[in-house]
Amino acid sequence: MRPARFDSVSAETLPLGVGVQFTHAALQVLAEDHCVDLLHIKGPAVDPALLDVREMDDAAPGEQATADVRSVPVPRRSVDADVLVRPSHVERLIEVMQRHRWTTLYRFEDGSAFEHATTMSHPFLAMVDIHRRFPGIGGDAELAFERLWRERQTALIAGQPCAVPSVTGQRLVLILHATRAGALGHSDIRRSWTDATGGERAAVQALAEDVGAELALAAGTGRLHAYRGRPDYELWLALSTREHAKPKVWLARVRAAPTKRAAARTAVRLLVPNPHRMEVALGRRPTAGELARAYVDRALWGARELWATVHDRRGRRR
Amino acid sequence: MTRYRVPARVAHVLVDGDPVPAETVYLMVLPDGEPAVLRDSAAVIWSAASTGEDDVSSAVAAMVGLPLAEVAPDVERFLDELVSLGLIEVAEPGGPSVTPPPA
Numbered sequence: 001m002r003p004a005r006f007d008s009v010s011a012e013t014l015p016l017g018v019g020v021q022f023t024h025a026a027l028q029v030l031a032e033d034h035c036v037d038l039l040h041i042k043g044p045a046v047d048p049a050l051l052d053v054r055e056m057d058d059a060a061p062g063e064q065a066t067a068d069v070r071s072v073p074v075p076r077r078s079v080d081a082d083v084l085v086r087p088s089h090v091e092r093l094i095e096v097m098q099r100h101r102w103t104t105l106y107r108f109e110d111g112s113a114f115e116h117a118t119t120m121s122h123p124f125l126a127m128v129d130i131h132r133r134f135p136g137i138g139g140d141a142e143l144a145f146e147r148l149w150r151e152r153q154t155a156l157i158a159g160q161p162c163a164v165p166s167v168t169g170q171r172l173v174l175i176l177h178a179t180r181a182g183a184l185g186h187s188d189i190r191r192s193w194t195d196a197t198g199g200e201r202a203a204v205q206a207l208a209e210d211v212g213a214e215l216a217l218a219a220g221t222g223r224l225h226a227y228r229g230r231p232d233y234e235l236w237l238a239l240s241t242r243e244h245a246k247p248k249v250w251l252a253r254v255r256a257a258p259t260k261r262a263a264a265r266t267a268v269r270l271l272v273p274n275p276h277r278m279e280v281a282l283g284r285r286p287t288a289g290e291l292a293r294a295y296v297d298r299a300l301w302g303a304r305e306l307w308a309t310v311h312d313r314r315g316r317r318r
Numbered sequence: 319m320t321r322y323r324v325p326a327r328v329a330h331v332l333v334d335g336d337p338v339p340a341e342t343v344y345l346m347v348l349p350d351g352e353p354a355v356l357r358d359s360a361a362v363i364w365s366a367a368s369t370g371e372d373d374v375s376s377a378v379a380a381m382v383g384l385p386l387a388e389v390a391p392d393v394e395r396f397l398d399e400l401v402s403l404g405l406i407e408v409a410e411p412g413g414p415s416v417t418p419p420p421a
Contacts, residue, residue, distance in 0.1 A: 005356075005357075005360055007354060007355050007356075007357070009344065009352070009353040009355045013355075014344070014353050015344075017331075018331045018333075018344045018353075019353075021329070021331050022329050022331070022346050022353065025329035025346070025348055026346075026348050026350075026378075027349075028330070029327060029348040029349045030349050033349075075352075100349055100350055101350065124353060158329035158330060158331050158346075159324060159328070159329055159330045160329055160348070180413040216351075273383060286400070
């Protein structure tokens with residue numbers, strides 16, 4: 001037997017999948033120590049009942065297949081960790097994380113138009129998206145979190161007991177996530193909804209109605225037409241069908257905004273380049289010239305997209 | 319005989335194996351410790367100790383198919399090192415194999 005040895009692992013040699021699990025475990029510990037309510041979602045937090053399965057035969061290579069074929073859950077591959085945090089605890093969590101070598105890569109306002117998550121990075125752990133709300137959940141974020149938190153369960157991630165939503169809550173999260181990505185054929189929707197029993201679907205529907213996610217759920221499960229006329233109908237139609245015309249999505253986002261103020265903010269942030277995102281991409285602060293060029297490029301892009309959309313509409317009318 | 323267990327604040331990911339003995343074990347003292355990796359015999363020793371074996375040296379000897387006298391000194395030396403690094407701890411007799419998390 002070779003002498004047993006202990007080796008350190010650098011950020012470069014830590015496998016990503018291991019880093020993601022360690023990230024979940026580290027956040028669970030920080031949350032416990034600082035009374036932060038946090039739910040681990042997606043990736044290694046997903047219940048085995050919602051994972052794809054692979055048929056495994058225990059026969060050795062070269063041997064004839066045995067009758068004992070096992071169904072083994074296939075672990076999900078993630079490039080980062082995702083957690084949903086009680087909105088009123090988000091600020092405290094970020095402050096604690098910053099004391100533990102985490103830095104903010106993208107702020108809430110730098111991310112998607114939903115401004116739902118901030119991305120934090122660490123010298124050797126995987127990146128994490130801290131969600132203060134989940135896209136598709138349209139109700140009050142604090143109440144929605146409380147509903148999910150009340151029915152939480154525990155999953156072992158890297159040997160640590162981590163708080164995760166109930167299986168019903170996980171079904172809803174996975175469906176909303178795939179729907180937002182326009183991946184209506186995704187196995188997450190198949191396993192969480194198509195293959196679900198009537199009772200399981202009813203539980204997901206009831207939860208969606210409680211947290212204001214019934215429209216997004218309907219978009220992911222082929223029932224969106226029932227919500228025609230709702231302000232967020234066009235947005236979820238565009239997202240779930242991967243609408244390519246950016247102005248259409250832009251207009252849908254503006255229309256779906258809950259207030260006039262939010263609509264104005266959405267309209268502006270989608271047209272104006274984001275200096276912080278440019279800084280992350282460049283690795284330094286953009287110069288005044290680079291910013292000016294970005295404004296011009298964005299304006300030209302907007303004009304081109306708008307022209308293409310109008311042209312396309314006229315063509316369809318003829 | 320000394321029994322061991324995984325400290326509550328040690329994250330661990332076992333790679334390969336089914337799941338014990340693992341061929342590779344990644345460990346991290348939470349929330350800030352530098353990650354470590356144990357491979358081959360080191361992973362076998364940690365795996366055996368983490369499952370609360372009463373006699374880790376005998377379990378390792380059986381796993382690797384070598385005489386107990388040959389492996390025991392190495393196993394005991396390495397267990398001491400793991401304990402000093404906080405990656406495994408001595409379990410109370412009759413106690414759980416993993417430290418219960420704080421209430």
